[in-house]
């Protein structure tokens with residue numbers, strides 16, 4: 001059974017038939033507070049783009065890993081039935097707030113030009129290309145990340161801050177699934193081996209323990225075939241109330 005992981009319940013965000021079901025459960029959600037008159041909707045409201053779906057910049061290794069996990073995802077069949085699968089692909093938008101119930105108003109009020117910086121990319125393949133999958137039975141989250149040429153740090157290789165960003169994204173999502181809204185309180189990264197630009201890497205995270213408001217997560221980042229360790233990391237996330245963020249406290 002799917003469940004909502006954010007306090008703002010996801011509005012009707014449907015996966016294409018060929019892809020996995022979303023983790024956001026909108027079945028119990030109230031209807032959107034406003035419906036545009038028919039015929040006007042497409043002119044005024046753009047459909048959210050799900051950035052976790054493949055695009056033409058994805059190389060063979062990115063596609064291979066995507067297919068590997070996606071083929072193990074539950075999905076809605078052509079006949080409208082749900083096929084079970086241990087993994088779920090997590091959709092990704094450049095502003096989730098905008099696509100949650102009531103969020104379209106909040107997103108206008110709170111920094112309306114704000115965008116998730118890992119998805120603020122007009123040139124496909126130039127920066128962060130990634131997709132996350134979650135396995136609730138094993139409580140595992142994986143990220144498949146292809147590093148674009150604009151993420152350069154050391155010549156020809158990925159910047160350490162960009163690497164940290166991807167780690168934070170995977171483990172932050174995992175901690176959110178485990179505990180609801182959280183913020184990163186502490187992130188420790190051992191950088192073991194540089195990542196050449198253009199390479200695809202695999203991130204795997206596990207929740208080690210929960211202690212009151214605290215959740216401890218670990219993550220390792222390897223080459224796409226798992227043979228080389230690029231980073232290992234540990235992090236502490238602390239639960240927050242979303243109102244803290246929205247009210248700016």
Ligand SMILES: CCCCCCCCCCCC(=O)SCCNC(=O)CCNC(=O)[C@H](O)C(C)(C)COP(=O)(O)OP(=O)(O)OC[C@H]1O[C@@H](n2cnc3c(N)ncnc32)[C@H](O)[C@@H]1OP(=O)(O)O
Pocket residue numbers: 005168169170172173176182183184185186212213214236238239240
């Ligand atoms: C699907 C879409 C999903 C969405 C998925 C999104 C993915 C992206 C994820 C991105 C995540 C981010 O970038 S988050 C942005 C970067 N992070 C931040 O800006 C956080 C800034 N820091 C804060 O706001 C605050 O310090 C908090 C919230 C972290 C903690 O404040 P608090 O809530 O008042 O909690 P506090 O009482 O101080 O501490 C609670 C407990 O945690 C411990 N603690 C607190 N901080 C630390 C620390 N740095 N190191 C060790 N321990 C600490 C305390 O000792 C205490 O332990 P005890 O006494 O209870 O034992």
